[in-house]
Amino acid sequence: MTDVVPSLDSPHARLTVLSGPTAVGKGTIMAEMRRRAPxxxxxxxxxxxxxxxxxxxxxxxxxLTPERFDELIRAGQMLEWALVHGSNRYGTPREPVERELAAGRPVFLELDLQGARQVREAMPDARFVFLAPPSWEELVRRLVGRGTETPEERERRLSTAREELAAVDEFDHVVVNDDVERATDELLTLMGVTERVD
Structure with missing residues (x-):
């Protein structure tokens, strides 16, 4: 049996931030990462x-309610947070990330562009990876095919996606999500994850 495990004692065992435009498949890649590198x-x-x-x-x-989210911001308990698509806030609770990094465990964050920029300010030694679509047309096809947004929301998300794609040069690495397994392989390699045969 072959398991994919991170090499915890390697210099690669650090924070990795994955970002990219809406509908590029960040959640799918994250699920594959969870399955292959528990x-x-x-x-x-x-x-x-x-x-x-x-x-x-x-x-x-x-x-969280908006009120509870505000409490965490005021208490300095968010590593990053952002208003996304002009409507909802997203953020990363700080304490669990710092606890896992202190224990020497590789940490993986999936963030929007604003959040990734905040983490770069707070933790500049992190590894920043941009997940890109094979093409603009494929990105639009994936968003429409998802069927979870109204036409107005789709237009908002596509407008945001154009801005996000323009920021690709801010990242250390670019991974094209043309195939989930191949893209996950590339991401795990960047993170220093190794194969272990049992």
Whole structure:
């Protein structure tokens, strides 16, 4: 049996931030990462948006009221946070990330562009990876095919995606999500994850 495990004692065992435009497949890559590299600690973000069908609190996101989210910001308990698509806030609770890094465990964050920029200011030694679509047309096809947004929301998300794609040069690495397995392979390699045969 072959398992993919991170090399915890390597210099690669550090914070990796994955960002990219809406509908590029960040969640799919994250699920594949969780399946193939269970020892990599994947942060759960907090958000003020309502859960989508099938999403569970504490698993997919921490679903917080705007008031509770504000309390955490004021207390300095958010590593980063951002207003996304002009409507909802997303953020990363600071304490769990710092705890796992202190223990020497690789930490993986999936963030929007604003959040990635804040983490770069707070933790400049992190590894920043941009997940890119194979083409603009494919990105639009994926967003429309998802069927979870109204036409107005799709237009807002595509407008945001154009801005996000323009920021690609701010990142250390670019991974093209043309195939989930191949893109995950590339990301795990960047993170210093190794194969272990049992």
């Amino acid at each position: 020892d990599v600690w994947i942060s759960v973000s907090a958000t003020t948006r309502a859960p989508r069908p099938g999403e569970l609190d504490g698993v997919h996101y921490y679903f």
